Structures are given as structure tokens and as C-alpha cells.
Amino acid sequence: MLKITKRVEYxxxxxxxxxxxxxxxxxxxxxxxxxxxxxxILAKTLQKLASSNIVKSYKGPTxxxxxxxxxxxxxxxxxxxxxxxxxxxxxxxxxxxxxHLNSCNIRTxxxxxxxxxxxxxxxxxxxDISQ
Amino acid sequence: MLKITKRVEYxxxxxxxxxxxxxxxxxxxxxxxxxxxxxxILAKTLQKLASSNIVKSYKGPTxxxxxxxxxxxxxxxxxxxxxxxxxxxxxxxxxxxxxHLNSCNIRTxxxxxxxxxxxxxxxxxxxDISQ
DNA sequence: ATTATATACGATTATATTTGTCGTATATAG
DNA sequence: CTATATACGACAAATATAATCGTATATAAT
Ligand code: FES
Ligand code: FES
Numbered sequence: 001m002l003k004i005t006k007r008v009e010y011x012x013x014x015x016x017x018x019x020x021x022x023x024x025x026x027x028x029x030x031x032x033x034x035x036x037x038x039x040x041i042l043a044k045t046l047q048k049l050a051s052s053n054i055v056k057s058y059k060g061p062t063x064x065x066x067x068x069x070x071x072x073x074x075x076x077x078x079x080x081x082x083x084x085x086x087x088x089x090x091x092x093x094x095x096x097x098x099x100h101l102n103s104c105n106i107r108t109x110x111x112x113x114x115x116x117x118x119x120x121x122x123x124x125x126x127x128d129i130s131q
Numbered sequence: 132m133l134k135i136t137k138r139v140e141y142x143x144x145x146x147x148x149x150x151x152x153x154x155x156x157x158x159x160x161x162x163x164x165x166x167x168x169x170x171x172i173l174a175k176t177l178q179k180l181a182s183s184n185i186v187k188s189y190k191g192p193t194x195x196x197x198x199x200x201x202x203x204x205x206x207x208x209x210x211x212x213x214x215x216x217x218x219x220x221x222x223x224x225x226x227x228x229x230x231h232l233n234s235c236n237i238r239t240x241x242x243x244x245x246x247x248x249x250x251x252x253x254x255x256x257x258x259d260i261s262q
Numbered sequence: 263a264t265t266a267t268a269t270a271c272g273a274t275t276a277t278a279t280t281t282g283t284c285g286t287a288t289a290t291a292g
Numbered sequence: 293c294t295a296t297a298t299a300c301g302a303c304a305a306a307t308a309t310a311a312t313c314g315t316a317t318a319t320a321a322t
Contacts, residue, residue, distance in 0.1 A: 004221060105147045
């Protein structure tokens with residue numbers, strides 16, 4: 001439990017690779033072959049990051065991706081939520097209803113744990129974890 | 132991603148129920164029917180907690196479980212690890228080898244994120260999240 | 263002693279989630 | 293015009309989680 005997904009893992013790899021190669025445009029294939037990541041998944045992952053301006057995309061031959069200045073300022077929470085949606089250890093944290101309709105006795109603990117995690121991730125940037 | 136399991140959820144419910152009924156022995160069936168939790172799963176979950184002395188078990192008819200004083204002092208990290216094993220957002224945090232044999236460029240970030248989470252969970256007790 | 267009821271524990275099945283693949287459309291450099 | 297790149301949705305495979313089943317053991321009550 002409490003695992004990150006491959007998508008997040010691949011996104012981290014890609015971002016770090018782009019940061020280390022800021023002078024050139026890097027294609028999905030480049031990263032895919034360099035790290036042994038399935039091309040299509042990596043493509044879709046980078047598309048999500050591009051739509052949030054974490055990276056910039058360029059179409060056509062000689063096209064590819066570039067790192068943006070926004071990366072360093074992005075919090076872990078934003079990064080995770082762009083890729084995987086709301087950060088929540090249980091769905092009830094964001095949903096209206098509770099999973100134990102009649103007699104839920106864990107709302108408080110669940111919320112406290114979740115608040116702690118979100119607070120942690122909101123105060124850590126991608127720059128922080130790269131050093 | 133970053134979800135807790137039902138086992139942990141059930142364990143939290145059970146622990147809080149036991150704490151609110153410290154004067155009596157509570158059986159698995161009692162908790163199971165009160166919160167709509169599958170009996171066998173709850174049973175095995177409580178067995179794990181019992182073997183770590185988080186709760187105390189009593190066999191035979193009129194038997195059941197009781198909360199122990201250890202609960203309040205138990206950290207979230209210990210609680211999670213009793214039920215689900217090592218807290219790690221990626222398996223490579225504890226394993227010897229790395230998932231990207233040749234060219235891993237995310238060891239540092241993965242470790243930093245994981246250290247942060249473990250630090251958070253090591254400094255939060257079950258008592259902290261219950262208030 | 264016998265019975266009923268509780269915990270203890272391993273093996274198996276069902277379900278849900280995650281991961282990966284496939285097919286098609288669009289943009290653009292050469 | 294063509295080759296190569298991103299963009300995007302639908303589907304299939306693989307994996308992890310959740311739940312069930314079967315059996316053993318302890319013990320209170322009769
Ligand atoms: S189960 Fe989340 S609030 Fe009740
Ligand atoms: S993938 Fe975890 S250290 Fe390389």
C-alpha cells in the first residue's frame with residue numbers, strides 16, 4: 001500500500017532527463033529507449049505534464065519535449081495530482097459520502113492522516129527532492 | 132495511488148471500537164456486524180495486531196479482544212508495517228536492486244520522498260490522530 | 263466428557279486496479 | 293508528399309487487493 005504508480009515513476013525519470021538535457025529537444029523514443037519504458041505510456045504521461053505546462057511539447061519531425069522553469073516550483077502534491085488525481089489515502093476524503101454509512105468511527109483519523117500527507121507534499125517541491 | 136488498504140481501514144475501525152469498549156471483551160463477530168466488515172478478514176487483521184500486542188486476544192466462548200495500553204504509543208509507521216510490511220512508495224527503497232538497472236536517475240528523489248513519509252509516520256501516534 | 267463458540271492460520275477464488283497495447287488523428291520539418 | 297513527431301481514446305493483459313473456504317486449537321458452560 002501507499003505505493004506510487006509507474007506513471008509517476010516514469011514522469012520523474014522523464015523530468016529529470018529533460019532537466020539534464022535542457023539544450024536539446026528530447027523525444028518520447030529517446031527517453032523510452034534510454035530507460036526501457038513503454039513508449040505509449042510515457043507518451044501519454046508527458047502529454048499530461050505538457051497540458052499543465054510542466055514540460056513544453058513540439059510536434060513534427062525533430063519535435064519532442066523541453067523542461068520548463070515551472071518544474072522547480074511545482075510541489076509534489078501538484079505533480080502527483082496532475083498525473084493521478086486527488087491525493088487521498090481513502091476515497092471518502094474527497095467524496096461526499098462515507099464508506100461506512102451507519103457507523104463510521106474513523107473519519108477523524110483518516111482526515112488527520114490525509115491532511116498530514118497533503119501538508120507534507122504541498123511543502124516539498126520537485127526542486128527539493130532533486131538535490 | 133498512495134491508498135491505504137482495507138485491512139488498515141478495518142484495523143483502525145476495530146482499534147477505535149475496542150478503545151471505546153475497554154470494559155468488555157469484544158468478539159470479531161461483534162465488530163464485523165456493527166460495521167459491515169467481512170468476518171474472516173477482520174479476524175486475520177486482529178490476529179496480526181494481537182501478535183504485536185496492540186490488542187490482547189482471549190480464546191474460547193465469551194472470548195474476544197481487548198485494547199492494550201500500547202495502542203496510544205504506537206506510531207503510524209509501526210501500525211502500518213505490522214499490517215502491510217515496510218512503508219515504501221517503491222519497492223526499490225528496501226530491495227537491494229534498482230528497477231532501472233543501467234540508468235536510474237530517480238534514486239535520490241524516491242529516497243527523499245520516502246524518507247519524508249517515514250519521518251511523518253514515525254512522529255504521529257495512533258493517539259495523535261484520534262483526537 | 264461433550265458441546266458450542268471463540269481465536270488461529272493456510273489455501274484458494276473473486277474483484278479491482280494498474281499497466282501496457284493498439285488504432286487513429288493531427289502537426290510539421292525536410 | 294512523406295516521414296516522424298505529439299495527441300488521444302478504446303481495449304487487453306498483468307498484477308495486487310479483497311474476500312471466501314476449510315481446518316485446527318483453545319476454553320467456558322452444561
Ligand atoms: S469511511 Fe471515510 S468518513 Fe467514514
Ligand atoms: S529505481 Fe529505485 S533506485 Fe533506481
